[in-house]
Amino acid sequence: MSASPSVRPSYAAVLRVPHARRTFAAALTGRLSYAVVPLSVMLAVTGSSGSYAVAGAVMALFGATAVFLSPARAALVDRHGPRRTLAPMTAGHTALLGLLAAAVSRPDAAPAPVLGALAAAAGACVPPLGPTMRAVWTRLAPDRALLQRAYSLDGVAEELLFVTGPLLVGVLVGFAPPAAGIVAGAALMAVGTAGFLSSPALAAAPAGAVAVRRGGVGLRGLGRPVAAVAGVGLALGVVDLLVVAFSERHGHGSGGAAVAWVLAALSAGSAVGGLLNGAVSWRTPAPGRLPWLTAGLGLALCGAALAPGLGALAAAVAIAGFFVSPALTTAYLVADEVAAPEARVRAGAWINTAVNAGCTAGTAVAGALAGRLPVAACFALTGAAVLATAALVAGASGRRTPGEGTPGTDAERDAGETGTGRKGTPARDTSPLVPLA
Incomplete structure (x- = not known):
C-alpha cells in the first residue's frame, strides 16, 4: 500500500460541511443508546430475576433480533426513506424498552418468557442510525478524500461511544436502579433520532423502491x-x-x-x-x-x-x-x-x-x-x-x-x-x- 503526498482535507473540514455537525451530533446521541441499553438490560434482568441464566437468555434474544434483522430494517429505510421509517422504529423501540424497564422494576419479577418477548421485540425495532448516518456522509462528502476522513471520524467516534456507554451505566447505577439505565438509553435514542431526522441533510427524497423490491439487486460485490x-x-x-x-x-x-x-x-x-x-x-x-x-x-x-x-x-x-x-x-x-x-x-x-x-x-x-x-x-x-x-x-x-x-x-x-x-x-x-x- 502506498500513500499519496497530496494535500488532504482535515477532520475539521469534515465538520465544516454544511449540516454535518448537527446531523453527526444527533446521530451519535442516538447511537450512544447502543452502548447503554445492553449492559443496563443485563444488570436489570439479573437483579430482577436473580438468575444469570435468565439474564443471558434475555440478552441473547435482544442481540439476535437487533443484529440479524438489521438488513431487513435497512431495506425498509432504503425503500421508504429515513423519515418514514426511523420515526416509527424509534417509537416502537423506546416504548418496548419502557415496558421492559417497568417489568424489571416490579417488586415481583415478571416471568422470564415475558422479559424475553419484550427484549426480542425491542431488539427487532432498533433504528439503524449507524448505517443511515454513513449514507448521509456519502451525500455530505461527495469528494472521496473527504468521505474517507468522514468515515474514519465516524468509526473512531463510535469506538469511543462503546467505551463511554458502560462508564455512564456504572455511574448511573451508583445512585439509581439498573432499570434507570434502560430508560436513559431509550431517551438517548428518542432525542438523537428526533434531532437526526430534523436535519436538512435528510431532505432528499427516497429513490430506491424498485430495486429494493427486487431483493439482492444493488448489493453485488458485497x-x-x-x-x-x-x-x-x-x-x-x-x-x-x-x-x-x-x-x-x-x-x-x-x-x-x-x-x-x-x-x-x-x-x-x-x-x-x-x-x-x-x-x-x-x-x-x-x-x-x-x-x-x-x-x-x-x-x-x-x-x-x-x-x-x-x-x-x-x-x-x-x-x-x-x-x-x-x-x-x-x-x-x-x-x-x-x-x-x-x-x-x-x-x-x-x-x-x-x-x-x-x-x-x-x-x-x-x-x-x-x-x-x-x-x-x-x-x-x-x-x-x-x-x-x-x-x-x-x-x-x-x-x-x-x-x-x-x-x-x-x-x-x-x-x-x-x-x-x-x-x-x-x-x-x-x-x-x-x-x-
Whole structure:
C-alpha cells in the first residue's frame, strides 16, 4: 500500500460541511443508546430475576433480533426513506424498552418468557442510525478524500461511544436502579433520532423502491467486505475472552484492572489507527487495502501468542487494535463503492451484521478452545483464521464479478482525473442521498 503526498482535507473540514455537525451530533446521541441499553438490560434482568441464566437468555434474544434483522430494517429505510421509517422504529423501540424497564422494576419479577418477548421485540425495532448516518456522509462528502476522513471520524467516534456507554451505566447505577439505565438509553435514542431526522441533510427524497423490491439487486460485490469484517469480528470476540483467560492464568485474576487495561489498549490502538488511516491519502483503492489491513490484524494476533506477560500482551493487543478501525472503515468504503445508490443502507447494515455475527462466533469459539488449549495457541489459531480470511478476500478482489461497475460511472471518470482508480472499480455515486438502513 502506498500513500499519496497530496494535500488532504482535515477532520475539521469534515465538520465544516454544511449540516454535518448537527446531523453527526444527533446521530451519535442516538447511537450512544447502543452502548447503554445492553449492559443496563443485563444488570436489570439479573437483579430482577436473580438468575444469570435468565439474564443471558434475555440478552441473547435482544442481540439476535437487533443484529440479524438489521438488513431487513435497512431495506425498509432504503425503500421508504429515513423519515418514514426511523420515526416509527424509534417509537416502537423506546416504548418496548419502557415496558421492559417497568417489568424489571416490579417488586415481583415478571416471568422470564415475558422479559424475553419484550427484549426480542425491542431488539427487532432498533433504528439503524449507524448505517443511515454513513449514507448521509456519502451525500455530505461527495469528494472521496473527504468521505474517507468522514468515515474514519465516524468509526473512531463510535469506538469511543462503546467505551463511554458502560462508564455512564456504572455511574448511573451508583445512585439509581439498573432499570434507570434502560430508560436513559431509550431517551438517548428518542432525542438523537428526533434531532437526526430534523436535519436538512435528510431532505432528499427516497429513490430506491424498485430495486429494493427486487431483493439482492444493488448489493453485488458485497461478499468481500462482509467476509473481511466477519474475520475482524471473530478476532474481537476471541480477544475479549482470551484476555480474561490470560490474566487468570498469569495470576492476575479473571477481572479487574488488569483485564480493563488490556482491553483499553485495544480500543486506544483502534482509535489511533482509525485517525491515522483517515489522514493518509492512499493510492491503493479501498478494495486493495482491505485484505492487507485484515492480514495486519491476523499477524498482530499471532504476535500476541508470543506475549510472556500482561504488559507484552497489552502492547500486542494495541497493535492488533491499530488495524481494527481502519479495516472496518475501509470495508464501509468498499460497501459504499459496490452498492447501488438505492441499497447503501442495506450495504452498511450487512457490514454491521457481519461484525456482530463474527464477534458472537468468536466468543463461542474462544470459550470452547480456552478450556482445551493454551491461551497462546488460541491466539495463534485466531491469527491464522484472520490471515486465511485476508487471503480469501485478496483472492476474491482479483476475480471481480462481471458487470460490477458500469462504463461511464463516477469511479471511472475519477480514475481518469486522478490516476488512482482502476477500470471496473465500482463507483460511489454522488447523487442526492438515497436513504439507507
